[in-house]
Amino acid sequence: TPWVLLCFSFPSSTPFLQLCNGGSVTDLVKGLLKCGQQLDEAIISYILYGALLGLQHLHNNRIIHRDVKGNNILLTTEGGVKLVDFGVSAQLTSTRLRRNTSVGTPFWMAPEVIACEQQYDYSYDARCDVWSLGITAIELGDGDPPLFDMHPVKTLFKIPRNPPPTLFQPENWSRGFNHFISQCLIKDFEKRPSVTHLLEHPFIRQVHGRDMALQKQLADLIQAQQHLGSVAKTRHERIHTRRPYRVDASDKYSPDDDLVNLEVLDEETIIHQLQKRYADLQIYTYVGDILIALNPFQNLSIYSPQFSKLYHGVKRSSNPPHIFASADAAYQGMITFNKDQCIIISGESGAGKTESAHLIVQHLTFLGKASNRALREKILQVNPLVEAFGNACTAINDNSSRFGKYLEMMFTPTGAVMGAKISEYLLEKSRVIKQAVGEKNFHIFYYIYAGLYHQKKLFEYKLPEKKPPRYIDNDTGRVMHDIISKESYGTQFDAIQHCFRIIGFTDEVMHSVYRILAGILNTGNIEFAAISSQHQTDKSEVPNAEALDNAAALLSIGSEELQEALTSHCVVTRGETIIRTNTVDKAADVRDAMSKALYGRLFSWIVNRINTLLHPFNDKAIAGMNVGILDIFGFENFTRNSFEQLCINIANEQIQFYFNQHIFALEQMEYQNEGIDAPMVDYEDNRPLLDTFLQKPMGLLSLLDEESRFPQATDLTLVDKFEDNLRCKYFWRPKRVELCFGIQHYAGKVQYDAYGFLEKNRDTLPADIVVVLRTSENRLLQQLFSSPLTKTGTPYLPLLWRSLKTEHPEETTNMKRQTVASYFRYSLMDLLSKMVIGQPHFVRCIKPNDDREALRFSQERVLVQLRYTGILETINIRRQGYSHRILFDEFVKRYYYIAFKAHETPLPSKESCVAILQKAKLEKWALGKTKVFLKYYHVEQLNLFLREVIGRVVTMQAYTKGWLGARRYKKLKEKRTNSAIAIQQPPLCPTPAMPLSPASYVFKGYSQQEG
Structure with a gap:
């Protein structure tokens, strides 16, 4: 044609x-x-x-x-x-x-x-x-x-x-x-x-x-x-899609991508800029080296492998802002500096933190391509699995994290992913037994119910088909209808089974997990009734044994032993065992405490098992490096806020303090110490509020623990104690509401309902229940209750006691028992100890509206979040300050290749640093007494320059090795050729005076002995 x-x-x-x-x-x-x-x-x-x-x-x-x-x-x-x-x-x-x-x-x-x-x-x-x-x-x-x-x-x-x-x-x-x-x-x-x-x-x-x-x-x-x-x-x-993106050199860096580049720096301009970008579905924006992520409330086609290739070891300004760019910055920092990295994702509940964490793991897995493809698949299945057990639907977020998660991805020195480890903190166990209006239990209960229904296995797990168990029932009466009719629940159950198998859980273990979950649901259906006794003491019994028998069968324990542990308890006094009966309310509390303990320990066991299956073989992890990703529950302020919201918000205060210290306090302190002329930026320091919570002995958590030790204490005496001792501007007590108190958090005022604070903090699990569960024929369940608890409240599961004592342990009112507040305090310490090791990278998630509507931008809601996260102050300090401060010795050691020859050993002096900076053609840097002060974009430019220089060196080494190898091969070939020619030469004919040697006989095919 x-x-x-x-x-x-x-x-x-x-x-x-x-x-x-x-x-x-x-x-x-x-x-x-x-x-x-x-x-x-x-x-x-x-x-x-x-x-x-x-x-x-x-x-x-x-x-x-x-x-x-x-x-x-x-x-x-x-x-x-x-x-x-x-x-x-x-x-x-x-x-x-x-x-x-x-x-x-x-x-x-x-x-x-x-x-x-x-x-x-x-x-x-x-x-x-x-x-x-x-x-x-x-x-x-x-x-x-x-x-x-x-x-x-x-x-x-x-x-x-x-x-x-x-x-x-x-x-x-x-x-x-x-x-x-x-x-x-x-x-x-x-x-x-x-x-x-x-x-x-x-x-x-x-x-x-x-x-x-x-x-x-x-x-x-x-x-x-x-x-x-x-x-x-x-x-x-x-x-x-089969090859990397090609981005033309004419694609200029857009100043709109970074708020630091704004000519006018005020709240109105920042809001206008973010709103304009959000309308264009540009949900990511930089503030220097910090990423702002606006939740789009819809699926976007910008997270495919095609985009992963685009954000791989390139200059940040080559592409629009993206969550992949933050992951790549952490990865490249780890490789270049041989130092652990930490990505901190923060924001309100519903701002998109969990999804951001998932995308970071996805991109890090892409960047650190392991030789073992199965390992990459396992790591990608971790988040969906733990989210099924640790996330739930709340009034403001359909997939809200109800626990804190710190995922450490492990890499070899060359950057290949070799394993992963999860640390979990403060699971909201109370959700198992009760949820607020409009909220749901953990996702896994609905997934397993729907999956077993469609597989026609509800009878096997003793779950009813028509009326939902009490723990997942709600006021709408549509729970069973949703479980049966919603395809998503059944699909998610199949996905969870797939996750289990890919990671390495056996079918036997999965069956044990399902039985425990079904046992929890049946335990919730156990009801109690009061019976009279001849001693006129309150006593309870189980009038309908069906739920009791079902729960006992699923947990592989005796039905009678379970009933006895629920309706009575033993006290050992002076060597004598006294059995005391439980009231109906007390028996219900014991039932619920057992359910919470079962779920909490099962969750910890699953996390521990994942860590075992994903841990590197041999001692590779010792020589490797980590990139940690923090996904913690966001700041919460509901109509009714209880003990769980208090712990969640204290954790967010700690994360905000860490951000302030890294971005503002430490930076400005170094300016003064090093004699750098840089303007001081005012910021809202939440250190006094954090002390109000965590100080000993007069902090809020210490007062809570103290009151929890008094048997006669009530929630009202607790609030009175708070009011008497917490005399600061952050605490107030509303008038006409006895069981309430208020806290002025960094993110706004929150009023807490103190009802149930003491009981939740004590989190009492009767010793009789522990003994019964230890007798289970289910090996997994037996292990869960045979392991001691760590300081953070999770079972120390690697230890399995060989001999299980069956006598009654100490009464649980023993004062040595840790409270939830104590576990929480140690959890915060453990989390911070992991975070401070690495170089931090911050992702600030922003919720554009409260109705989860796509493309709707509420200026008022966004402005509130920008204010309390200190974005305006962050823009100021990133524009005027120096985010990277490096000692002369470390700077020269890291970058000397840029300006010096490989065999040279430059002194760690100012002159050497200046030579490197000038060779890299950088501007607007500063030198202190002992450190080089760099803008946030300088480090990226230096790293790219260094990578280019090292790349040329590697290429030269490859050519040299190739030439030497060819030379050796040529000599070896010549030697072999000469040897072959020598072998083929005819032997000299012997004279009569020169008899043949035995070797000559052998050469001719026979030996002298054979003659």
Whole structure:
């Protein structure tokens, strides 16, 4: 066909192409526009006619072009139209009439092609070329495709969501041209016409009978443009999922990507900038080296492997802000500095912290490609599994983390991922037995119920089909309906089973876990009734034994022993055992305490087992490095806030203090110590409030522990004690509400309901229950209650006691028993000890509205979050200050390759540091008494410079080793050749005086002895 560029080849000759020296249609259009002209519609229809004929030829031969655009339609000086560049074309077959690879150039890609990147079951046919041709038609009219002013990667999530594009000013063009474009750009490709149908479109049919005249007119136009020499180059690059992104050098860094670059620095300007970016689905923004992430409340197609390749070891300004960039910064910092890193994700509940943590793990797994693919798969399954057991639906977040998680990904010195470890903190066990209005229990209970229902195994696990267990029932009465009808629950159960198996849990262990979960649900259904006794003491019994028997059977313990442990307890006094009965309320409390303990210890065991299965073999972990990711429950302020919210908010106060120390306090202290002239930035220091909580002996948690030790204490006496001792501006007590107190947190005022504080803090688990559970025939359950608790309240599970004592342990009111507040305090200490080891990277998650609506930006809500997180102050100090302070000795040791030769040993002096900085062509740095002070972007530039230098050294070493190896091989080959020649020389004939030696006999095939 004359409409497709042909390639000729003769035997024993080099292939060659037809010459198209008229340039591309893009060059022609841009040249005309530069002169204030535009293509005539008749010429446009002629060019499109040629492109359609070329596509028809390809499609008839079952070939999809997949990269139709103006730059791929070339012109000859005679006015001929040629379709070119088949680099990403696809051949269809009789058995495969569709493709599912997402390839092409972003601005021209069809929605269905983009969708294949995320939806692996999606596919498309040859009509994707029709969409691209429609975009090309707009390009012929306007000079550029739609969205041309955006970064190419941003168009990938704009195109599927935007309505079909049109010409910039449709009214300036004919109705026929507009209609042709609208037909090409039908978003549902099943309804989009084929190229054969479009050849019959009135706008194209006008070419018939005029093709020779239009060709001559086009040739004259080409000649006139070439005479003017007006040729403009475009920046649009093709992308392909099977190879890395290519980002053109003409893609400039946008100052809008970093709030530090704002000329006017005030709250109104910052809010306006964030709102503008959010409207364009640019949810990420930098504040120096800190990332702000706005929750989009919708799925975005910007987290595929294609994007992972884009954010891999490149300069930060090469791409738009992204969560992958923060992960890459931590990874590159670990490799370059041989130092552990820590990524701290913070924000309110519902701001998107858990999803951000998941994306960071995904990208770190991509960056640290392990030789063992199974290991990468295991690490990717960790988050979904622990989230199923540790997350729940709350009033403001459908997937709220109800525990703190610190995930350490372990890497070899060369950067390959080799394992992972999770540390879990303060699981909200009380959720197992009761949830607030509008909230749910942990996800796993609904997943397992739905999964067992669809597998018809509810009877095996003794779960009812009609009425839901008490622990997951709610006021709506729709729990069972949702479990049965919602496909998502059953799908999630299948996903959790998949996670278990990929990580390495056996089917036997999974069965034990399910039995314990079902046992918890049946335990919640055990009810008690009061019975009278001859001693007139309160006593309880289980009137309906079905739930009791079910729970005992699932937990593999005796039914009678369980009933006895629930309705009575033993006290040992002076060697005598006294059995005391429990009231109905006391028995219910014991039942619920048992359920909480079962779930809490099971969760800890699962985390511990994951750590065992993902721990590196041998002693590799000792020589390796870590990147830690902190995903902790966000700040919470509900209608009713209890003990759980207090602990959660104290943890967030600690994280905020760590942020303040790293960003403000330590930095400004070093300016003073090193004599650096830098402005001081005022910030809200929450250290006094943190002392109010954690100080001993008069801090809030210490007062709570003290009151918990008094048997006669009540929640009211606790609040009175708070009021008497916490005399500071952060504490207040509302009038007319006895059991309430208020705290002025860094994130705002929160009023707490103290009802149940003491009981929750004591978290009493009767010793009789522990003894009964230790007798279980379920080995997993037996192990859970045979292990001592650590200081953070989690079982020390690696230790399994061989001999289990069956006598009654000490009464649980023993004063040596730790409280939840004590466990919480040690948990914070443990968490901070892990965080301070590494170099921190901060991700600030922001919730744009409280209704979880996509694209709705509440200025008031965002402003409140920006204020209490200190973003304005952070922008100030990042703009004016020096975020990196490095000792002269360390700086020279780290970067001396940049300015000195490998064999040189420069002194760790100011002069050496200056030489390195000048060689790297950096500006706006400062030198203190003992340290180099750098801006946040200096370190990235130095690292890239160093990587380039080391890369050249490695290349030189490779060439040298190759040359030496070749030289050795050449000498060895010559030696072997000479030896072979010597062996083949005939032996000298012996004389009579020279008898043959035994060796000569052997050489001839016989020995002297054989003679």
